[in-house]
Amino acid sequence: EAQVTQNPRYLITVTGKKLTVTCSQNMNHEYMSWYRQDPGLGLRQIYYSMNVEVTDKGDVPEGYKVSRKEKRNFPLILESPSPNQTSLYFCASSLSRNQPQHFGDGTRLSIL
Amino acid sequence: AQSVTQLDSQVPVFEEAPVELRCNYSSSVSVYLFWYVQYPNQGLQLLLKYLSGSTLVESINGFEAEFNKSQTSFHLRKPSVHISDTAEYFCAVSAFSGGYNKLIFGAGTRLAVHP
Numbered sequence: 001e002a003q004v005t006q007n008p009r010y011l012i013t014v015t016g017k018k019l020t021v022t023c024s025q026n027m028n029h030e031y032m033s034w035y036r037q038d039p040g041l042g043l044r045q046i047y048y049s050m051n052v053e054v055t056d057k058g059d060v061p062e063g064y065k066v067s068r069k070e071k072r073n074f075p076l077i078l079e080s081p082s083p084n085q086t087s088l089y090f091c092a093s094s095l096s097r098n099q100p101q102h103f104g105d106g107t108r109l110s111i112l
Numbered sequence: 113a114q115s116v117t118q119l120d121s122q123v124p125v126f127e128e129a130p131v132e133l134r135c136n137y138s139s140s141v142s143v144y145l146f147w148y149v150q151y152p153n154q155g156l157q158l159l160l161k162y163l164s165g166s167t168l169v170e171s172i173n174g175f176e177a178e179f180n181k182s183q184t185s186f187h188l189r190k191p192s193v194h195i196s197d198t199a200e201y202f203c204a205v206s207a208f209s210g211g212y213n214k215l216i217f218g219a220g221t222r223l224a225v226h227p
Contacts, residue, residue, distance in 0.1 A: 004155075035217075040121070042202060042217040043156075090155055098144050098163075098206045101215070103155035 002027045006091050006104035013081060014112050021076045021107050023091035031094045032074040033058070033101065034066065036087040043090065049074055050097070081111045114139040114207045118218035126226050127195055133188040133221045135203030144206040145186040147177055150220075151199045159201070162186065173197075198225045 004025045013019055025032065033048040035058075045058030049068040063085055065077040074093075078085060088108050092101035119134040137143065144163050148156040160171040167179040177188045186203060203218040 033215075040219055042116075042118075042219040044217075045215070092156075097215070100146060100158045100161055101156075103148075103157070105153075105155045 002102065004091055004093055004102050004104040006089075006107050008107060009105065010108050012110040012112065015082055016080050019078050019081060019109075021078075021089060021091075021109070023074045023076065023104060024072050025074075025091075025093040025102070026072065027093060027095075027102065028071065029093035029095055029102070030071070031097050031099075031101075032068065033092045034064070034074070034076045035090045035092065036060065036085075037090060037106075038087050046076070046089075048097075078109075081109075083111050085109065086111045114143075114205060114214065114216050116203055116205050116216050116218040118201075118203055118221045120221050121219065122222045122224065124224045124226060125193055128192050130191050131189065131193050131197075131223065133201050133203075133223065135186045135188065135218060137184050137186065137203075137205045139184070139205060139207045141207050145177075145179055146204040146206070146215075147171075147175070147186070147188050148202045148204060148217075149199050150202065156202060159188075193223070193225045195225050195227060197223060199223060 007022045034046040035043040044060045047066040049055045091104045094101040115138045117136045146161045147159040149159045160169045162179045170176045175190045200220045200222045206215045
């Protein structure tokens, strides 16, 4: 089954404790992206990757890091999380940037 | 800069009534247009898309949207809604800018279908 898998689905943690949210897709897609969803703001892009070892900032990259060492994986790293990063996060992938994206089920992060 | 405006944050409607969810965008270049649906505790799923060709596009579950270039709109419609259509709907625009395509989402419209 074609899918985008995110882990964990839920996480409560404290300010400053480094965390990683994993994302994996099994569709051999080149393009992957991370979004955060906040009430009234829709989805805002954090980072995206056009292919292996090619990443770039989206609209709200501050406080986040990403890497793309393999085509299927695109982890999101919060080196020093802060409460304003409490949000619902989605990973997505597509064949190319202007093709419809496939979304994971989301990761709800709460930073206390 | 491109932007997407979903004119209604919430739309309550009775079952079997028609519904229209409005979406306007601003862009000076050619665009691709999408509607995504998000059911509770799930990720976004593609509902329908306009890439080129016929300006009226349809989904498999009875929704349709019409690309209106002169009004820069891509409103979503369904003639008769079901309880199961209760979800949040996002309009998205992909526009070529600065050498690449950028996908921008609207803030979402929460559709609540009541019996």
